[in-house]
Amino acid sequence: MKTATMPDRRLKVDSELKRLILRHYLGAFRAKRPLTRRPVAWVTSGAPVEILLALGILPVYPENYGALCGSRKAAVPYCEEAEKAGYSLDLCAYARNSIGSMLSGRGELGGRPLPAPDLLLTTKNICGVVVKWWEVVARHYGCPLFVLDTPFAADGVTPEQKEYVRGQLEDLVDFCLRATRRRRPPREAFERRLREVLDLSGQATALWQELQVLRRNSPTPASALDMFTNLFPIVTLRGTQACVDYYRKVRDELSERVRRGEGAVPGERFRLVWDNIAIWYNFDLVRYLHRRGAAFVGETYTDAWGLYDFKEARVGDPLDAMAELYSLVLLNVGLEVRKERLFRMVRLQRADGVVFHSCRSCKTYSLGQYELARAVRDELGLPTLIIEADMVDSRAFASGPTVTRIDAFLELLSGGL
Amino acid sequence: MNGASVAAGPPPCRTAGEAARAALERLVRAGADPVSYLRGRRAAGAGPAVGYVCGYVPEEVILAAGLHPVRLGGRPGPVGPADSRLQSFACSFARACLDGLLTLTGSEVAGVVFAYTCDSLRAVAESWRIHAPRGTFFHFLNLPARLKGRGVEDYTRAALSRFAVSLQAVEGGRPVTGESLEAAARLTAAVRAGLGRLAAVRSARPDILPGSTFIAIARGATVLDRGEAARDLDTLAADLEAVVEANPLPGDGAGSRPRVLVTGGFLETEGPLRLIEEAGLDIAADDLCLGGRALAFGAGTEARPDAESGLGPALARLAALYLGRVPCPTKHPPERRFAFVCDEAARHDVDGVVFLLQKFCDPHAFDYPELRHRLGSAGHPSLLLEVEQGALSRGQALTRLEAFAEGLREAMEGGRAG
Numbered sequence: 019m020k021t022a023t024m025p026d027r028r029l030k031v032d033s034e035l036k037r038l039i040l041r042h043y044l045g046a047f048r049a050k051r052p053l054t055r056r057p058v059a060w061v062t063s064g065a066p067v068e069i070l071l072a073l074g075i076l077p078v079y080p081e082n083y084g085a086l087c088g089s090r091k092a093a094v095p096y097c098e099e100a101e102k103a104g105y106s107l108d109l110c111a112y113a114r115n116s117i118g119s120m121l122s123g124r125g126e127l128g129g130r131p132l133p134a135p136d137l138l139l140t141t142k143n144i145c146g147v148v149v150k151w152w153e154v155v156a157r158h159y160g161c162p163l164f165v166l167d168t169p170f171a172a173d174g175v176t177p178e179q180k181e182y183v184r185g186q187l188e189d190l191v192d193f194c195l196r197a198t199r200r201r202r203p204p205r206e207a208f209e210r211r212l213r214e215v216l217d218l219s220g221q222a223t224a225l226w227q228e229l230q231v232l233r234r235n236s237p238t239p240a241s242a243l244d245m246f247t248n249l250f251p252i253v254t255l256r257g258t259q260a261c262v263d264y265y266r267k268v269r270d271e272l273s274e275r276v277r278r279g280e281g282a283v284p285g286e287r288f289r290l291v292w293d294n295i296a297i298w299y300n301f302d303l304v305r306y307l308h309r310r311g312a313a314f315v316g317e318t319y320t321d322a323w324g325l326y327d328f329k330e331a332r333v334g335d336p337l338d339a340m341a342e343l344y345s346l347v348l349l350n351v352g353l354e355v356r357k358e359r360l361f362r363m364v365r366l367q368r369a370d371g372v373v374f375h376s377c378r379s380c381k382t383y384s385l386g387q388y389e390l391a392r393a394v395r396d397e398l399g400l401p402t403l404i405i406e407a408d409m410v411d412s413r414a415f416a417s418g419p420t421v422t423r424i425d426a427f428l429e430l431l432s433g434g435l
Numbered sequence: 436m437n438g439a440s441v442a443a444g445p446p447p448c449r450t451a452g453e454a455a456r457a458a459l460e461r462l463v464r465a466g467a468d469p470v471s472y473l474r475g476r477r478a479a480g481a482g483p484a485v486g487y488v489c490g491y492v493p494e495e496v497i498l499a500a501g502l503h504p505v506r507l508g509g510r511p512g513p514v515g516p517a518d519s520r521l522q523s524f525a526c527s528f529a530r531a532c533l534d535g536l537l538t539l540t541g542s543e544v545a546g547v548v549f550a551y552t553c554d555s556l557r558a559v560a561e562s563w564r565i566h567a568p569r570g571t572f573f574h575f576l577n578l579p580a581r582l583k584g585r586g587v588e589d590y591t592r593a594a595l596s597r598f599a600v601s602l603q604a605v606e607g608g609r610p611v612t613g614e615s616l617e618a619a620a621r622l623t624a625a626v627r628a629g630l631g632r633l634a635a636v637r638s639a640r641p642d643i644l645p646g647s648t649f650i651a652i653a654r655g656a657t658v659l660d661r662g663e664a665a666r667d668l669d670t671l672a673a674d675l676e677a678v679v680e681a682n683p684l685p686g687d688g689a690g691s692r693p694r695v696l697v698t699g700g701f702l703e704t705e706g707p708l709r710l711i712e713e714a715g716l717d718i719a720a721d722d723l724c725l726g727g728r729a730l731a732f733g734a735g736t737e738a739r740p741d742a743e744s745g746l747g748p749a750l751a752r753l754a755a756l757y758l759g760r761v762p763c764p765t766k767h768p769p770e771r772r773f774a775f776v777c778d779e780a781a782r783h784d785v786d787g788v789v790f791l792l793q794k795f796c797d798p799h800a801f802d803y804p805e806l807r808h809r810l811g812s813a814g815h816p817s818l819l820l821e822v823e824q825g826a827l828s829r830g831q832a833l834t835r836l837e838a839f840a841e842g843l844r845e846a847m848e849g850g851r852a853g
Contacts, residue, residue, distance in 0.1 A: 104804030108524065108795050142580050146554050149580060149767055150801035157805065165767045167581040169590070170551050172561075178593035182579070185586040353561045378524045381797070385525050385558030389565060 027282055029244055031267045038264060039086075039250055046133045049076050057198040060135040060155060063253055064144040066166065066187060066344050068219055068328075071257045072212040073194050073203075077139075078132055080151075082254050084112035087119070087126050088298030088410030096122065097411055111379040111411035113151040120158060135161050137197035139190070143168040143350040145382040162197045164190055168345045172352030175345045184341035212336050215257040220328035225265035226252050227324040232272045233315050234367055237281025238289065239272040242304050242314035244282060246296040252323040287311030288431045291364055293318045293390065294375035294383050295409040303405075306421065307373075310428050315367040318360055319383075322348035349382045356386070357393050364398060371401045371431055378408045403427040446648040446705075448675075455674030458667035459652065466654030469505055473543040476503070476660070483545040483607045485572065488532055488559070490701075490724050490763070491550035492576055493753055496595060498619035498661060500602035501609040505544065506657035508725075510535035511703040511825030520562045521555075527794040527823045529555035531703050536563050545605045546572020548598070551580075552765040553798055572605045574598060582758050582766050591754040592747075599750070616749040620756075622661050629668025630656060631730050636675045638719045638783045642685050643678055646697065646718020647708035653725045654705075693843035696780045696815075698722035698806070699791035700763070700799055703825030707791050710827055714836030716843070720783035722776045723791075724763065731761035731775060764798035772802070773809055780815050786843045788817040789836075791827075816842065 049056035059070055061077045070077050087093040093111065099118030101107055107114075116132070125131030138161050140152035149165055156163035166186055169179045195202055203211075229248075233240055240248075248268060255261035275281070290307070292314050297303060304314065325347065331339035348356065364372065372394050374387045391402040403423060408414035446463055450456045465472040473484055484503040487494065494504035509531030514523075517533035536547065536559075547567070549560035560575050567573055576598050581587050599611035609615070630653055637649045652671070656664045695716045697708065701724040708718060721727045761775040780788060788810050792799055807817050818839040820832050 104807060106792070106800040106803070109797060109800050113801075146552075146580065146765055147797050147801075150764070150798055153767070153769060154801065154805070165581055167579050167584075167587075167767075169577045169579060169594075170557060170575065172575060172577075176577075176597075178590055179577070182586045182590035186584070189585045353565070376522055378522075381525065381554045381558070385521055385555065386561055388520055388522070389562060 027280075027284070029240070029248070029268065029271055031264070031271050032247065034264065034267065035248060035250060038255065038260065042254060043127050046076060046078050047127070047130075050133045057136040058133055059137045059139055059194075060132070060152070061139045062141045062144055062148045062152070064141040064148075064168075064344065064347050064349075065139050066141075066190070066340050068212060068215040068257050068340070069187065069190055070139070070194060071215045072208060073191070073198070073200070075137070075194060075198065077254075078135070079254050080116040080132060080155075081112050082250065083119075083126075083132050084115045084410050085296070085298050087115050089301075090126055091299045091412065092126050093299070093410035094412060096125075109379075110145075110147045110151065111408050111414075113147060113154075115410055116151065117154055120155065134159055137161060137194065138163040139166065140164070141166040141168060141344070143344055143347045145349060145380070147381070162193070164193045166190065166344070168350055170352075171345045171350050173355065175342050179345060180338070180341050183345055184337050187337045187341055209336065213332055216328040216331045216336055216340075218259060218262055219257045219326055220332060222252055222256055222261045222265055223324055223326045223328070225262065225269055228269050229265070229272055230316065230321060230324060230367075232269070232276055235276045236289070236368070237279070237283065237286035238313050238315045239275035239280065239282060241282040241308065242292050242296070242317055243301055245314075245317055245320040246298075246301075249320060249323065256323075256326065281313065283308045283311065283313035285311050286313045288370045288428070289313060289315045289368055291316045291318070291360070291367060291369045291372045292375065293360065293372060293387065294377050295319055295380055297375060297405075297407045297415065298410050299412045300407070300415060303420065303424075307424065307428075312428060312431070314373075315369055316363045318348065318356075318363065321359070321363055353386045353389055357390055360390060360394070361398065364394070364400065369400070371403070371427070373427075374402060374404045376404050376406050378406070378414045379411065380409065401427060401430045446651050447645050448648045449643045449678055450671070450674050451678050451681075452674050455671050458670045462655030462659060462664065462667055462671070463648075463651045464655070465658040466651055466656075469507070469658045470539070470543055472658055473505060477542065481660075483605060484543065485546050485548060485602070485605060486544040487548040487550075489550040489552055489556060490729055491552055491578055491757065492548045493595065493757055494657075494661075495616060495619040495623050495753060496599050496611060497548070497602065498622060499611040499615040500599065500605070501607065501615075502545070502602065502605060503660065504657075506654075507532070507535055507544075507547065508654070508701060509703045509825065510538060511706075513824060520566070521558060524795050525558060526553070526555035526796045527825075528701055528703065528796065529553075529559045531825060532556070533559045533562055537566060541568040541571065545607075546574070548574045548576060550576040551578050552763065553796075555795070555797075572601075574601045578757075580765065580767055582762055582768065582771075588751070588754055588758065591758060592750050595750050595754055596746075599746075611746065613745040613747075613749040616746065616753065617744075620749075620753065622665060625665040626656050626661055626668060627730055627732065629665055629672055632672035633668065633675065634720075634727070634730060636672065636679060640679050640682075640685065641692075641694070641717035641719055643682070644675055645712055646721060647705040647712055649718075650702065650708055650721070650723065650726050651705050653729065657725070691844075692717045693786040693840055693847060694719040694784065695787050695789050695843075696720040696722065696776070696783060696785045697789045697791060698776055699822070700724050700793045700796055702791065702822065706825065707820070707822055707827045707832075710829065710832055711789055711836055714833055715840040716787075716789070716836065719785050720779045722761075722772070722779060727775075727779060728761050728763060728772075732756055732759070764802045769802060773806055776806060777809055777813055777815075780810060781813065785815065786847060787839065788815050789839075790817060790819040791822050792819060794821050794823040816846075
């Protein structure tokens with residue numbers, strides 16, 4: 019696949035993103051040093067991280083580390099380390115990458131793996147896999163583990179579900195204090211700090227939503243590459259001022275692009291929506307679509323981070339609102355709700371078709387896509403494309419057949435079939 | 436749903452009496468072909484049946500609602516209609532399950548109940564919800580993943596209560612009461628007790644009751660009318676116990692075969708177990724969804740006459756029962772299951788362990804390295820085989836099993852010589 023025929027319209031703010039990423043991981047290593055010590059927690063992308071931040075705990079995201087390894091095309095050797103230890107090739111590649119890096123003591127952070135955790139927080143709201151994965155990590159490091167159990171919210175959250183999750187959030191506070199051997203702060207002081215963090219999360223989320231709105235313009239000022247790359251702060255730094263400051267700059271840059279009528283993809287002909295996690299090691303595939311005038315105007319994955327709207331948490335009982343919000347994340351709701359959200363995105367972003375990344379590693383996200391694709395075709399009358407791949411394990415990807423299918427899809431979009 | 440797997444001829448089992456042979460045949464036939472059983476039952480004018488897809492669905496509640504519970508275990512063989520609904524990397528059992536559901540005609544069961552365990556079965560439930568024949572009862576029993584901790588018992592009880600109420604929507608479904616739930620609990624406890632006696636016979640004399648036959652019987656007990664199942668299990672257990680007593684020493688060759696524990700998830704057929712036996716191994720114990728784990732309920736299995744009456748306390752007892760059982764790997768924490776497998780391996784004096792891993796089953800695959808390590812540390816070598824579409828890849832699996840059996844035999848002989 020040739021890639022160098024189109025100028026890469028990267029956002030100027032990307033250079034600052036690199037500094038943010040570097041600062042985050044350096045901070046995590048510094049947190050392990052005696053003089054700058056701060057408790058480090060490994061958390062999932064669906065973790066109520068605001069509680070940890072309010073307690074001064076530094077969250078680190080093995081899934082994000084997986085994306086980082088994937089985008090450097092470096093994940094396969096770590097996956098193989100995990101496979102050597104008996105973890106099946108069929109398991110989530112984020113998990114294999116993380117476990118392999120952990121077991122080998124090697125990694126992509128200056129040759130090092132993620133800094134060892136002091137405590138672990140995993141959440142069922144994104145999948146059952148992260149519970150099992152975190153159990154492995156807990157055994158390896160002998161670390162305390164908290165499992166936030168969020169029952170399936172197929173059609174919404176029942177009162178007993180909310181009560182169950184809320185109780186666990188209260189327990190999570192106690193767990194964090196025990197694990198970090200800290201005294202309980204006065205309730206008022208903790209709630210005040212929690213509201214401050216939630217406010218910062220809410221501001222970042224609102225800005226993230228603004229970016230998605232800006233993408234409704236033709237041509238779209240940001241495509242999937244920009245959005246996947248710029249996910250890092252909303253996932254990893256949500257609840258911090260740095261995250262808010264960064265997205266203000268992204269918003270300003272996209273607004274400027276809109277004002278100038280400058281699109282992310284020169285000669286935008288087709289507007290597409292992407293479903294599922296990025297194929298981190300193969301952005302060339304997206305560039306291939308760009309070169310043919312196909313721009314991504316929305317992704318269900320990036321859109322999911324705009325759902326953390328903490329308005330109610332800031333004014334009412336924060337744990338009550340968090341219990342509901344963290345139960346309603348994209349992968350914890352039913353197919354019907356996912357379909358509604360997808361259809362809404364297709365309509366608002368004025369998409370011409372949907373590309374489904376059938377990601378071998380991510381079953382919660384991928385299973386159900388056949389139903390969604392059928393619904394897009396039958397109910398919206400739009401063409402769909404299903405790409406078989408994996409988010410970081412490049413061994414599960416066959417370039418030739420994928421490109422052939424992309425070509426056929428583009429022909430369909432052109433009305434050629 | 437297992438119609439394709441009906442074995443030719445009766446399964447191996449050394450019963451003595453006619454009544455026991457008839458009981459064995461009833462149980463095994465029902466388990467091997469639940470669809471025919473259900474159709475026959477319906478034709479005879481029996482009440483509606485409700486299917487369930489996971490061992491975490493308490494059949495006590497279905498029985499208490501006056502309905503017949505039947506475990507739907509997946510259609511073995513090449514994937515059929517599920518292929519266009521679920522990707523090939525969905526757990527093999529999940530695909531078989533959906534396949535089985537999609538091939539039902541609608542008359543066999545009045546509805547299907549799912550329990551929240553793993554991501555793949557959740558996807559099956561979601562797909563079935565879309566494609567189930569109109570008017571079919573559907574319930575997703577939204578159980579917690581945690582087995583202990585704040586709110587777990589209360590939440591579980593609330594989920595069971597919703598389930599009990601939902602069953603009134605099934606035609607013929609009665610309101611569940613404390614009394615009906617206790618009566619149902621007594622019946623299922625009797626079924627488990629019967630299977631427990633058979634498990635003891637299997638361990639003592641796998642030449643009399645092979646492990647594959649035991650699982651076939653256990654499967655039948657999730658299909659057959661539960662009153663009939665309890666009576667048949669009692670008859671069969673009494674007969675086999677008498678056979679063991681009358682033949683205290685194993686026959687020719689028996690007793691020299693290595694004993695293994697088999698661990699894994701749900702098996703669509705007994706084919707993989709028969710292959711293990713064919714390779715020269717005796718299955719003395721198991722940690723399978725239909726076998727050992729289905730029996731490993733802790734305190735509370737027995738009915739307690741002094742217990743507080745009423746639906747609320749009965750549901751609370753049921754919640755405690757299911758939270759206290761030996762868990763499957765989808766539940767947290769996993770330690771109780773690890774301990775169970777290691778303890779069972781020691782208690783049944785097995786020489787090795789066979790892991791039967793359903794292809795693409797994440798929870799079991801994640802636990803495998805740790806469990807293998809713990810078993811190995813306790814002196815139990817193990818072998819991992821992948822099950823796909825209800826079967827093992829015969830040639831390769833048999834070779835590996837024979838080599839494993841050979842290694843175990845050598846170790847046994849070395850042990851005796853030492």
